[in-house]
Amino acid sequence: MSADLSRCSLNTATVKHASLAEAVEAAAAAGLGAVGLWRHQVQEAGAEKAARIVSDAGLRVSSLCRGGFLTASDGAGIAAALEDNRRAIEEAAAVGARELVFVVGGLPATSAPGQGPRPDAGPADRDVVAARARVADRLADLAPVAADHDVRIVLEPLHPMFAADRAVISTLGQALDLAAPFPAGTVGVVVDTYHVWWDPALEGSIARAGREGRIAGYQVCDWVLPLAAEPLNSRGHVGDGYVDFPTISRWVAAAGYDGDVETEIFNEDVWAADPAQTAATVGERFARHVLPHL
Amino acid sequence: MSADLSRCSLNTATVKHASLAEAVEAAAAAGLGAVGLWRHQVQEAGAEKAARIVSDAGLRVSSLCRGGFLTASDGAGIAAALEDNRRAIEEAAAVGARELVFVVGGLPATSAPGQGPRPDAGPADRDVVAARARVADRLADLAPVAADHDVRIVLEPLHPMFAADRAVISTLGQALDLAAPFPAGTVGVVVDTYHVWWDPALEGSIARAGREGRIAGYQVCDWVLPLAAEPLNSRGHVGDGYVDFPTISRWVAAAGYDGDVETEIFNEDVWAADPAQTAATVGERFARHVLPHL
Numbered sequence: 001m002s003a004d005l006s007r008c009s010l011n012t013a014t015v016k017h018a019s020l021a022e023a024v025e026a027a028a029a030a031g032l033g034a035v036g037l038w039r040h041q042v043q044e045a046g047a048e049k050a051a052r053i054v055s056d057a058g059l060r061v062s063s064l065c066r067g068g069f070l071t072a073s074d075g076a077g078i079a080a081a082l083e084d085n086r087r088a089i090e091e092a093a094a095v096g097a098r099e100l101v102f103v104v105g106g107l108p109a110t111s112a113p114g115q116g117p118r119p120d121a122g123p124a125d126r127d128v129v130a131a132r133a134r135v136a137d138r139l140a141d142l143a144p145v146a147a148d149h150d151v152r153i154v155l156e157p158l159h160p161m162f163a164a165d166r167a168v169i170s171t172l173g174q175a176l177d178l179a180a181p182f183p184a185g186t187v188g189v190v191v192d193t194y195h196v197w198w199d200p201a202l203e204g205s206i207a208r209a210g211r212e213g214r215i216a217g218y219q220v221c222d223w224v225l226p227l228a229a230e231p232l233n234s235r236g237h238v239g240d241g242y243v244d245f246p247t248i249s250r251w252v253a254a255a256g257y258d259g260d261v262e263t264e265i266f267n268e269d270v271w272a273a274d275p276a277q278t279a280a281t282v283g284e285r286f287a288r289h290v291l292p293h294l
Numbered sequence: 295m296s297a298d299l300s301r302c303s304l305n306t307a308t309v310k311h312a313s314l315a316e317a318v319e320a321a322a323a324a325g326l327g328a329v330g331l332w333r334h335q336v337q338e339a340g341a342e343k344a345a346r347i348v349s350d351a352g353l354r355v356s357s358l359c360r361g362g363f364l365t366a367s368d369g370a371g372i373a374a375a376l377e378d379n380r381r382a383i384e385e386a387a388a389v390g391a392r393e394l395v396f397v398v399g400g401l402p403a404t405s406a407p408g409q410g411p412r413p414d415a416g417p418a419d420r421d422v423v424a425a426r427a428r429v430a431d432r433l434a435d436l437a438p439v440a441a442d443h444d445v446r447i448v449l450e451p452l453h454p455m456f457a458a459d460r461a462v463i464s465t466l467g468q469a470l471d472l473a474a475p476f477p478a479g480t481v482g483v484v485v486d487t488y489h490v491w492w493d494p495a496l497e498g499s500i501a502r503a504g505r506e507g508r509i510a511g512y513q514v515c516d517w518v519l520p521l522a523a524e525p526l527n528s529r530g531h532v533g534d535g536y537v538d539f540p541t542i543s544r545w546v547a548a549a550g551y552d553g554d555v556e557t558e559i560f561n562e563d564v565w566a567a568d569p570a571q572t573a574a575t576v577g578e579r580f581a582r583h584v585l586p587h588l
Binding site for chain 1 (some may be wrong): 420422423457464468493517520536541
């Protein structure tokens with residue numbers, strides 16, 4: 001068990017019920033090299049203290065989750081989104097997270113996570129083409145702010161089953177198209193196996209992302225069935241489902257990515273487990289299914 | 295209410311608990327022009343009688359569901375798939391259905407609909423690239439059979455949430471790539487709003503499908519949330535969810551499609567409703583949300 005886990009990162013959402021200190025302790029004890037943080041943890045502890053908790057344990061911050069939710073079509077909604085994302089960029093800089101993950105939001109009537117359908121929604125609320133165009137507009141607003149803070153906006157394509165209510169970016173190729181107008185150091189993309197494993201264009205899109213210098217992160221977790229009652233929480237540990245990790249990991253490595261590999265699992269059973277055991281499992285699965293192919 | 299419903303077709307799966315005669319009666323009473331049939335109905339009634347039930351009511355058969363499940367990797371599984379699909383082609387010809395819809399199957403360990411995950415599956419069972427290549431091989435086996443019977447194999451891309459367990463064709467563009475080696479009259483595609491509405495490449499793929507003469511059907515139903523416990527049965531009546539029917543219908547019309555528009559809804563609540571009421575609702579929703587844009 002002497003696998004090098006220095007590139008293995010525990011996204012703290014995987015141990016949702018642990019405090020930041022507990023999550024960091026679990027990751028360090030499992031021999032991992034980094035953690036992915038969430039804004040509420042940084043806000044609660046304060047950026048300086050959060051950064052110190054991580055560095056004192058000998059770990060790095062692989063990314064900060066998350067900004068985004070950019071699809072509002074009304075003036076107040078747009079202003080609120082810009083304000084919140086400016087704060088997210090400042091928090092990322094303060095905590096030493098170069099990569100700030102963006103989940104861009106769903107159709108506007110439903111862009112608040114967990115909100116249900118709106119039978120009374122007007123035609124404009126169903127115009128996914130227009131919602132995607134607004135994402136492009138908001139990125140143009142925010143990219144200069146990110147560049148000023150030396151933070152990269154990292155676009156995360158979400159599985160198409162979340163296109164209505166959570167993210168209108170549905171493929172890696174689409175994320176790259178949206179990133180294209182901006183410098184690669186300012187707007188990147190993350191490859192999350194859960195969201196993109198099914199994409200027939202995936203190999204080509206990963207290669208393109210590498211050529212364009214935009215791969216800002218590689219996140220791993222597995223597609224398991226049946227879907228949970230809340231599909232958002234259907235993810236499984238690497239190796240428990242259908243994702244072909246050797247192949248996708250080889251594509252990511254061939255594209256030149258040499259950064260951290262974050263495990264981010266939303267799953268009630270995983271959340272109920274002991275964080276130390278979860279971190280150990282994350283390390284073992286990384287060593288078995290991912291590391292040999294990087 | 296003098297809308298022309300002659301292009302509106304009721305796929306009989308929408309009134310799952312009705313007999314073929316009841317489904318046809320409901321469609322005719324609602325003023326629709328066609329029905330989409332399923333193989334078990336044709337097998338039960340016999341092709342000749344099934345065709346007569348439809349034509350006696352003044353309706354057409356818009357399509358037959360379904361062949362496919364082509365991803366088996368072992369010799370016996372491949373032989374069984376070829377045999378079953380040869381029968382499906384013969385049944386389509388016998389019942390006068392020119393268009394035979396194919397759902398191509400998921401990863402091989404799980405290609406039987408409704409089957410759960412296989413934690414013990416080997417690496418080959420997770421190789422979606424290879425599974426897709428086997429679909430191409432089986433199409434090459436079956437295309438000549440279809441051509442001999444003047445039946446068109448109609449590839450149906452399914453929503454990516456079904457890629458593991460039901461269909462490794464996940465986008466319209468991918469379906470067109472798989473169809474490309476064959477004459478347009480032998481292998482076509484169907485545009486089902488439920489499965490493709492989220493696709494950022496949809497407008498271009500529909501235009502391409504039109505240019506290539508491959509649009510063999512247009513199916514409509516809505517994406518509603520939350521997903522049902524069985525996600526397959528999450529579909530809603532046109533207008534009840536998030537799909538932008540005016541826009542997609544315009545794209546399909548602009549691509550030159552002038553055939554039937556089938557409503558195919560898998561939904562426990564819809565199945566529990568009176569078939570006559572369901573057929574009437576199908577007609578009304580078609581007239582309101584689709585027909586003005588065709």
